[in-house]
Amino acid sequence: MTPTEARTYTVQAFRDSGLWVIEVPEIDAVGQARTLASAADTARTLIALWLDVDPETISVEMDYSRIDPDALTLMNQARADQARAEAINSEAAKTWRQAARRLVRDDHLSLRDAAIVLGVSYGRVQQLVS
Structure with a gap:
């Protein structure tokens, strides 16, 4: 070597x-x-x-x-669950952006009105549409 x-x-x-x-x-x-x-x-x-x-x-x-093989099995299951949760969270974020953009751009709601409809803050709507 x-x-x-x-x-x-x-x-x-x-x-x-x-x-x-x-x-x-x-x-x-x-x-x-x-x-x-x-x-x-x-x-x-x-x-x-x-x-x-x-x-x-x-x-x-x-x-x-x-x-402990049972602990390792649980660890592997937790990793798989976490990966699925991250994928679902990513998809949910995409859907939030779509909803906010439709309300503001297509339906012509103000950012403040869109925030009320979505149940989030004005600042969050700003983030979602930008």
């Missing part, structure tokens, strides 16, 4: 006896970290020492699949 060539290793992280255990199956190495926040750096150092290379040439991808 040349000095500029980076290699990515998958690192499994899980709790055991109050510490985070980090395993790197590709090189059959195991280490520990006090916090999950430090686990990736600890793994990089472990791999670099094991392979006798510069830690800067090591990239790690953390694998949390050995943590």
